[in-house]
Amino acid sequence: MRGVAALLLLVALVPSCLSQERDPFAWLYNSRGHGFLQADSAGGECPAECDCPPTFPVAMYCDGRGLTVMPSIPARMKYLYLQNNAIRAVPDSAMVNATNLVWLLMQHNQLASDAIGEQAFAKMQRLDRLYLHHNNLTRIPPNLPGSLRDLRLNHNRIEKVIPAELDRMDNLTILYLHDNVVTDVGTSLKALKSLILLDISGNHLKTVPQALPVELHQLYLESNSIDTVPEDFLAHVPQLQYIRMAHNQLTDKGIPHNAFNVTGLVELDLSFNKLERIPLVSTTLQHLYLQANQIKEFTLGSFCNVVDVSNFSKLRTLRLDGNEISRHDIPTESSQCLRQASTIEV
Ligand SMILES: *[C@@H]1O[C@H](CO)[C@@H](O)[C@H](O)[C@H]1NC(C)=O
Ligand SMILES: *[C@@H]1O[C@H](CO)[C@@H](O)[C@H](O)[C@H]1NC(C)=O
Numbered sequence: 058m059r060g061v062a063a064l065l066l067l068v069a070l071v072p073s074c075l076s077q078e079r080d081p082f083a084w085l086y087n088s089r090g091h092g093f094l095q096a097d098s099a100g101g102e103c104p105a106e107c108d109c110p111p112t113f114p115v116a117m118y119c120d121g122r123g124l125t126v127m128p129s130i131p132a133r134m135k136y137l138y139l140q141n142n143a144i145r146a147v148p149d150s151a152m153v154n155a156t157n158l159v160w161l162l163m164q165h166n167q168l169a170s171d172a173i174g175e176q177a178f179a180k181m182q183r184l185d186r187l188y189l190h191h192n193n194l195t196r197i198p199p200n201l202p203g204s205l206r207d208l209r210l211n212h213n214r215i216e217k218v219i220p221a222e223l224d225r226m227d228n229l230t231i232l233y234l235h236d237n238v239v240t241d242v243g244t245s246l247k248a249l250k251s252l253i254l255l256d257i258s259g260n261h262l263k264t265v266p267q268a269l270p271v272e273l274h275q276l277y278l279e280s281n282s283i284d285t286v287p288e289d290f291l292a293h294v295p296q297l298q299y300i301r302m303a304h305n306q307l308t309d310k311g312i313p314h315n316a317f318n319v320t321g322l323v324e325l326d327l328s329f330n331k332l333e334r335i336p337l338v339s340t341t342l343q344h345l346y347l348q349a350n351q352i353k354e355f356t357l358g359s360f361c362n363v364v365d366v367s368n369f370s371k372l373r374t375l376r377l378d379g380n381e382i383s384r385h386d387i388p389t390e391s392s393q394c395l396r397q398a399s400t401i402e403v
């Protein structure tokens with residue numbers, strides 16, 4: 058069983074572009090009893106504290122070994138696994154040879170911002186994934202390469218995001234910043250022309266970030282201190298499908314009349330706020346979460362303006378439980394408007 062589990066884990070870790078090689082797991086079966094730490098047949102070096110599987114000469118596994126300093130990194134390496142250690146510093150000198158890295162996984166270490174070199178990541182022009190979540194960073198590391206697509210910085214102590222830190226990242230599609238202490242991102246997100254998913258939940262934001270990335274599909278803002286949304290903030294993000302703003306401080310006053318009346322939205326989560334009315338939403342919205350607010354009235358006009366054979370709400374899920382209304386407050390003509398709703402909870 059353990060062997061199977063280990064193998065499954067390994068499969069999950071192996072970059073898919075390598076999976077086309079002839080039996081990529083041969084090293085696993087063959088190296089039993091000969092030690093994992095041998096150099097590959099081409100004589101590639103490997104630091105003693107890491108594993109460099111001979112049949113994956115471009116991957117180096119140093120995860121979960123109690124490391125406190127960076128190992129030396131042979132220049133051939135593309136995939137470097139350093140997660141679950143106790144590394145605090147990444148000096149520029151540790152990374153001089155690491156110019157070919159594509160994945161650098163350093164989550165669950167003790168990285169401190171003042172111990173990260175100004176140029177530590179700058180020369181990695183092929184870097185695609187950088188995982189730095191669950192560390193002790195107070196800002197986004199400087200000079201990150203523009204090649205990044207997936208940057209994970211959640212569960213650190215980052216307070217501020219400034220434009221210079223993100224301004225070259227045209228290819229970034231995923232940015233995890235959740236569970237930090239960010240109070241402000243200014244206009245820094247605007248530069249992220251390819252960003253599809255932004256998770257900045259669990260921070261200290263007071264407003265929705267201005268200048269959202271134009272390709273954004275998913276915006277996660279829950280568990281902040283947001284009390285208002287800007288009037289036309291969705292006009293600039295036509296691809297946006299999912300907005301999660303549960304556990305904020307939203308009141309009716311903070312939501313301009315048409316703020317959420319946009320086509321394209323599939324899911325809107327405004328649960329655990331302080332709303333007293335159901336905000337106006339587009340007939341194209343499919344899932345609306347409003348539980349645990351202070352809603353006192355069921356306003357059918359929030360969903361349908363006119364109702365006829367082709368004008369009705371596409372809403373499928375509507376949660377209103379934990380508010381100040383009951384089933385009796387839902388007018389009977391609602392069934393005409395909310396004809397696709399399979400779940401209405403009050
Ligand atoms: C970089 O590579 C050179 C040549 O292989 C080697 O001597 C040096 O120790 C390496 N430095 C680091 C920090 O890995
Ligand atoms: C994080 O940084 C703070 C202050 O810089 C320090 O007191 C704390 O010990 C660090 N935590 C870890 C887990 O390294």
Ligand SMILES: *[C@@H]1O[C@H](CO)[C@@H](O)[C@H](O)[C@H]1NC(C)=O
Nearest residue numbers: 182202203204205225227228
């Ligand atoms: C961004 O991606 C494109 C297409 O894959 C690539 O040609 C370009 O070099 C990348 N940009 C950077 C800065 O790596």
Ligand SMILES: *[C@@H]1O[C@H](CO)[C@@H](O)[C@H](O)[C@H]1NC(C)=O
Nearest residue numbers: 315318319320337338339362
């Ligand atoms: C909601 O938006 C649509 C499309 O922009 C518009 O036609 C409609 O009048 C708006 N609804 C209300 C009640 O303002």
Ligand SMILES: *[C@@H]1O[C@H](CO)[C@@H](O)[C@H](O)[C@H]1NC(C)=O
Nearest residue numbers: 362363364365366367368369
């Ligand atoms: C209702 O549907 C008709 C098409 O049958 C359309 O012309 C009209 O603009 C719709 N009205 C509203 C308010 O959406």
